[in-house]
Amino acid sequence: MSEQQTTGTAPPAPAPAPAATDPRLLVREKGFAGYLEEFARRIRGGELGSVPVIVGLLVIAVVFQFKNRHFLSADSLTNIGVYTSGMGIMAVGIVFVLLLGEIDLSVGSVAGVGAAVWAVLSVTHGVDDWLAVLIAVAAGGVIGLLHGFFFARIGVPAFVVTLAGFLGWSGLQIWLMGKEGSINTPSGSVVEDLTGYYFEDKAWAYGLALVAVLAYAGSLLLDTRRRRAAALPFRPLGEIALRTGAVAVIAFAVAYVLNEPSGARGLPLALVLFLAVLVLADFVVRRTGYGRRIFAVGGNAEAARRAGINVDRVRITVFGISGMLAAFGGLFIASLSGGATKNLGSGNTLMNVIAAAVIGGTSLFGGRGKIWSALLGMLVIQSIQQGLNLLGMASEIQYMITGAVLLAAVVIDSVSRRTQKTAGRT
Amino acid sequence: MSAPPVLALRGVSKRFGAVQALTDVTLEIRAGEVVALVGDNGAGKSTLVKTVSGVHPVDDGAIEWQGAPVRIGKPHDAQALGVATVYQDLALCDNLDVVANLYLGSELRTAGVLDEIAMEKRAKELLDTLSIRIPSVRIPVAALSGGQRQVVAIARALIGDPKVVILDEPTAALGVEQTAQVLDLVERLRERDLAVVLISHNMADVLAVADRVAVLRLGRNNGVFDVADTTHEEIVAAITGASDNAVTRRTARTGRRTGRPAKEARA
Numbered sequence: 001m002s003e004q005q006t007t008g009t010a011p012p013a014p015a016p017a018p019a020a021t022d023p024r025l026l027v028r029e030k031g032f033a034g035y036l037e038e039f040a041r042r043i044r045g046g047e048l049g050s051v052p053v054i055v056g057l058l059v060i061a062v063v064f065q066f067k068n069r070h071f072l073s074a075d076s077l078t079n080i081g082v083y084t085s086g087m088g089i090m091a092v093g094i095v096f097v098l099l100l101g102e103i104d105l106s107v108g109s110v111a112g113v114g115a116a117v118w119a120v121l122s123v124t125h126g127v128d129d130w131l132a133v134l135i136a137v138a139a140g141g142v143i144g145l146l147h148g149f150f151f152a153r154i155g156v157p158a159f160v161v162t163l164a165g166f167l168g169w170s171g172l173q174i175w176l177m178g179k180e181g182s183i184n185t186p187s188g189s190v191v192e193d194l195t196g197y198y199f200e201d202k203a204w205a206y207g208l209a210l211v212a213v214l215a216y217a218g219s220l221l222l223d224t225r226r227r228r229a230a231a232l233p234f235r236p237l238g239e240i241a242l243r244t245g246a247v248a249v250i251a252f253a254v255a256y257v258l259n260e261p262s263g264a265r266g267l268p269l270a271l272v273l274f275l276a277v278l279v280l281a282d283f284v285v286r287r288t289g290y291g292r293r294i295f296a297v298g299g300n301a302e303a304a305r306r307a308g309i310n311v312d313r314v315r316i317t318v319f320g321i322s323g324m325l326a327a328f329g330g331l332f333i334a335s336l337s338g339g340a341t342k343n344l345g346s347g348n349t350l351m352n353v354i355a356a357a358v359i360g361g362t363s364l365f366g367g368r369g370k371i372w373s374a375l376l377g378m379l380v381i382q383s384i385q386q387g388l389n390l391l392g393m394a395s396e397i398q399y400m401i402t403g404a405v406l407l408a409a410v411v412i413d414s415v416s417r418r419t420q421k422t423a424g425r426t
Numbered sequence: 427m428s429a430p431p432v433l434a435l436r437g438v439s440k441r442f443g444a445v446q447a448l449t450d451v452t453l454e455i456r457a458g459e460v461v462a463l464v465g466d467n468g469a470g471k472s473t474l475v476k477t478v479s480g481v482h483p484v485d486d487g488a489i490e491w492q493g494a495p496v497r498i499g500k501p502h503d504a505q506a507l508g509v510a511t512v513y514q515d516l517a518l519c520d521n522l523d524v525v526a527n528l529y530l531g532s533e534l535r536t537a538g539v540l541d542e543i544a545m546e547k548r549a550k551e552l553l554d555t556l557s558i559r560i561p562s563v564r565i566p567v568a569a570l571s572g573g574q575r576q577v578v579a580i581a582r583a584l585i586g587d588p589k590v591v592i593l594d595e596p597t598a599a600l601g602v603e604q605t606a607q608v609l610d611l612v613e614r615l616r617e618r619d620l621a622v623v624l625i626s627h628n629m630a631d632v633l634a635v636a637d638r639v640a641v642l643r644l645g646r647n648n649g650v651f652d653v654a655d656t657t658h659e660e661i662v663a664a665i666t667g668a669s670d671n672a673v674t675r676r677t678a679r680t681g682r683r684t685g686r687p688a689k690e691a692r693a
């Protein structure tokens with residue numbers, strides 16, 4: 001302590017501050033080589049990002065195509081896209097919850113309740129179809145808010161609250177579905193269209209691809225221009241061109257497959273809705289104060305609280321979002337299976353949804369992840385299922401393989417977290 | 427008549443289970459003045475800071491803001507008044523980058539959307555005034571050294587327009603040059619007529635910048651000294667309790683004359 005100190009030693013007068021650069025700092029070299037070098041450095045530092053999933057998707061495509069040449073057919077790929085949409089929307093909700101560092105085990109049951117609410121209102125009671133859909137989604141949101149309340153305000157661990165919800169809401173679902181246990185989707189209903197409607201005119205798919213590419217390039221260019229004007233580091237034009245090129249190739253390849261080959265049905269409405277949810281959620285998470293607060297609470301809740309953030313409100317609303325998206329996804333599942341049933345959303349729905357978020361690269365440990373991991377992860381899962389279906393593999397084998405993929409994803413997450421720790425990153 | 431203190435604690439007590447962390451503590455903080463808060467480990471300095479910044483609401487006693495009683499029940503209340511705090515444990519979000527941490531809770535927006543460019547630009551300017559070398563303002567705070575993290579935490583307190591800045595051991599992890607920078611900063615804040623509370627175990631730093639030194643011992647006030655006419659030994663005696671109340675009584679008698687220019691004597 002201070003007793004040993006001599007009195008009155010003033011600190012040395014501060015030297016005039018030298019320019020704030022340090023020769024040891026890693027500055028990205030100009031040009032493409034520097035870009036590659038930074039990429040390699042990130043991988044070594046454990047920031048794997050989307051790399052494992054994209055590699056995984058490529059491997060899946062090659063292996064299954066090799067085994068069964070129908071895997072990459074228009075029909076099969078369209079199926080993958082449509083099946084990805086419903087559960088992918090649920091996975092977006094899970095990404096929100098995982099960013100908080102929590103888990104929601106109730107999404108399967110909430111999807112079931114959502115479908116049941118819609119079916120009972122619209123089919124049994126003749127409520128307007130659109131209104132019934134809105135009420136179903138809102139019911140999911142209210143259920144989620146309730147989970148959030150018990151977690152944030154009462155302090156019950158989230159996995160216990162949502163585990164109770166998992167049981168309780170599937171009870172409600174069975175009760176709602178009554179004796180028969182299933183209500184078929186009437187033809188021409190909104191829910192039937194969710195996964196049954198296709199924009200057949202080829203202009204739709206190509207037009208959407210074009211809009212997406214232009215919007216992407218435009219946002220990158222705008223950002224670069226503004227950063228340049230503010231004298232901040234900006235993306236070089238070469239990088240923008242490269243990224244835009246990659247997005248364009250993917251977008252137009254998808255549009256081509258949806259439109260051109262024999263058996264192609266056009267652009268599925270389900271995919272459009274899923275993309276809309278993805279873009280909106282990504283915007284909220286990365287560009288708004290609310291999204292920033294989610295990351296802050298997921299990274300260090302006490303620091304977030306001291307920064308004046310209303311931690312409880314963030315937690316409650318995030319569970320609300322998860323519930324809402326779960327119910328919305330439930331309507332997609334009902335649409336695909338021809339109606340609401342008393343066991344819709346049970347079985348491996350919950351596992352697949354959580355697995356998708358984690359496989360896509362969102363950390364189970366909170367504060368790290370991207371909305372787009374819902375898309376990537378769900379693509380992996382649905383591709384595997386589609387491939388195994390084509391090969392006539394029994395569902396028990398599918399369970400085992402999906403389980404192994406999930407385990408691999410969590411291992412990658414944990415290992416990359418450890419590497420990042422040693423590389424001084426989170 | 428002198429203006430009332432910006433912030434005053436009157437008879438504040440705080441208890442954590444079996445530990446009475448603060449007992450009947452009184453402290454006045456005035457604009458344009460640096461108050462050093464010193465005391466041994468566990469004396470209750472950080473707890474005092476946390477009661478003022480809303481992390482732990484007080485159990486007993488009153489807090490006054492510019493003469494009027496206020497309730498500080500949560501961190502947001504303190505921020506709304508204009509209290510900015512650098513915590514001993516820094517309270518940074520490791521997963522967020524430097525810019526996001528600096529602006530956490532008070533992000534700049536244009537049309538509801540985060541204005542990353544404005545935030546990054548101002549963050550750079552701010553860090554430059556503290557002449558700290560940070561590899562990039564866009565890397566997660568987890569990747570910074572202890573001292574760099576501390577400077578980020580200090581810079582955080584300067585965002586917005588605080589009236590009271592509380593620094594809980596801000597120089598504990600800093601090198602000589604950065605320590606001097608922070609002490610300079612404290613003096614600049616005083617010149618801008620802000621009230622500063624500085625907690626430090628380094629008596630040299632304290633004597634170099636503080637106007638008054640308030641001593642806490644075992645959760646109680648143990649004297650307030652004017653730096654101008656106190657010696658290092660007197661303060662140390664109050665901290666350790668070695669020469670006990672004699673010191674307090676002596677300063678109470680003689681401490682009214684102050685050598686510092688333009689500073690009001692204690693009320």
Ligand SMILES: Nc1ncnc2c1ncn2[C@@H]1O[C@H](COP(=O)(O)OP(=O)(O)OP(=O)(O)O)[C@@H](O)[C@H]1O
Pocket residue numbers: 442443445446447465466467468469470471472473474514
């Ligand atoms: N959250 C808490 N829960 C329980 N006890 C606490 C808590 N925070 C502080 N205390 C107790 O209150 C007392 C004062 O702690 P405080 O952190 O204020 O000390 P300090 O003066 O800041 O010490 P240091 O110089 O080591 O930082 C200690 O006995 C400590 O154990």
Ligand SMILES: [Mg+2]
Pocket residue numbers: 471472473514594
């Ligand atoms: Mg302390």
